[in-house]
Amino acid sequence: xxxxxxxxxxxxxxxFVAATVSTAVTNNNRLLAVTGVLVxxxxxxxxxxxxxxxxxxxEKAVREKAAQYTYAIFAPTVGLASFLLFTFGRDHxxxxxxxQVLAYLTLFLISLYALSYYYFNQKYGGRVDE
Amino acid sequence: xxxxxxxxLVVGASIVLLLFVISSSFIGYEVKTKCVQARDxxxxxxxxxxxxxxxxxxxxxxxxxxxxxxxxxxxxARGLSxxxxxxxxxxxxxxxxxxxxxxxxxxxxxxxxxGGFNITAVAWRGSPTL
Amino acid sequence: MNNKVRxxxxxxxxxxxxxxxxxxxxRQTVIAIESSRYLPSLPLAFKLAKLFNCRIxxxxxxxxxxx
Numbered sequence: 001x002x003x004x005x006x007x008x009x010x011x012x013x014x015x016f017v018a019a020t021v022s023t024a025v026t027n028n029n030r031l032l033a034v035t036g037v038l039v040x041x042x043x044x045x046x047x048x049x050x051x052x053x054x055x056x057x058x059e060k061a062v063r064e065k066a067a068q069y070t071y072a073i074f075a076p077t078v079g080l081a082s083f084l085l086f087t088f089g090r091d092h093x094x095x096x097x098x099x100q101v102l103a104y105l106t107l108f109l110i111s112l113y114a115l116s117y118y119y120f121n122q123k124y125g126g127r128v129d130e
Numbered sequence: 131x132x133x134x135x136x137x138x139l140v141v142g143a144s145i146v147l148l149l150f151v152i153s154s155s156f157i158g159y160e161v162k163t164k165c166v167q168a169r170d171x172x173x174x175x176x177x178x179x180x181x182x183x184x185x186x187x188x189x190x191x192x193x194x195x196x197x198x199x200x201x202x203x204x205x206x207a208r209g210l211s212x213x214x215x216x217x218x219x220x221x222x223x224x225x226x227x228x229x230x231x232x233x234x235x236x237x238x239x240x241x242x243x244x245g246g247f248n249i250t251a252v253a254w255r256g257s258p259t260l
Numbered sequence: 261m262n263n264k265v266r267x268x269x270x271x272x273x274x275x276x277x278x279x280x281x282x283x284x285x286x287r288q289t290v291i292a293i294e295s296s297r298y299l300p301s302l303p304l305a306f307k308l309a310k311l312f313n314c315r316i317x318x319x320x321x322x323x324x325x326x327x
Binding site for chain 3: 056057058059061066
Binding site for chain 1: 141
């Protein structure tokens with residue numbers, strides 16, 4: 001299977017799962033929803049195993065840049081959102097609670113970035129004492 | 131390899147910590163909600179209002195059990211007297227949340243209020259809402 | 261930075277797909293290299309040079325030093 005066909009299969013499976021889950025929700029049938037999702041996942045695993053998808057250096061570079069930008073946008077957005085929720089949602093408990101969760105999430109993101117930076121810096125030879 | 135394992139370990143620990151603080155925030159939100167509901171009805175501060183909920187035999191057992199739980203989470207010694215008033219020391223094998231005042235919840239709350247360590251309270255205690 | 265990858269590829273009668281196969285990269289990567297939108301890594305640049313039997317400097321050059 002080539003990449004083009006794989007993408008077509010992916011769309012078809014997504015449509016199938018969406019149709020199954022929406023039918024299941026309409027009929028209040030959890031088993032159908034779970035089964036639909038599991039079958040979709042299984043199909044995708046089989047399709048993926050049959051497809052030759054090449055992740056070359058350019059693809060890696062694109063993914064790195066995309067991740068970098070995602071972090072650069074996401075972390076400040078979530079941080080700002082938590083600050084706004086704390087400031088303007090003081091009279092509403094659930095907004096304060098949500099602000100708290102987002103604040104912890106922001107701290108986690110920043111810590112994770114710092115940890116990852118340290119690790120990769122060490123890995124790619126950026127030692128302080130050399 | 132050792133560094134990679136250490137990195138993964140630290141990331142794993144961070145994720146666990148994040149989930150822990152988010153769960154703790156959720157507990158705090160529940161406590162604050164119970165507190166606000168009690169204060170709306172009985173006035174006074176959190177501990178006083180929740181104590182009155184526990185003491186109010188016209189309230190549902192579910193509300194009273196929730197108030198017992200919240201008093202335990204707050205860990206304020208002022209709640210001890212009302213908790214001990216209803217605690218018999220005899221914990222049945224099965225207790226209905228809606229059918230009776232839970233002896234098990236009372237026992238847990240008394241333990242916390244009498245100086246027991248509540249690890250989740252670190253994330254949410256000290257809020258002005260309480 | 262510019263390159264003559266397209267020229268060398270045409271000289272050898274290769275399609276982009278064929279070149280991509282030989283370099284073990286995707287066709288999109290070959291397109292991006294030829295249009296100077298992507299700079300290949302050193303190993304890939306060496307692979308290209310070896311494939312076309314030329315020096316790297318003959319394949320890749322800065323704007324002021326085209327051969």
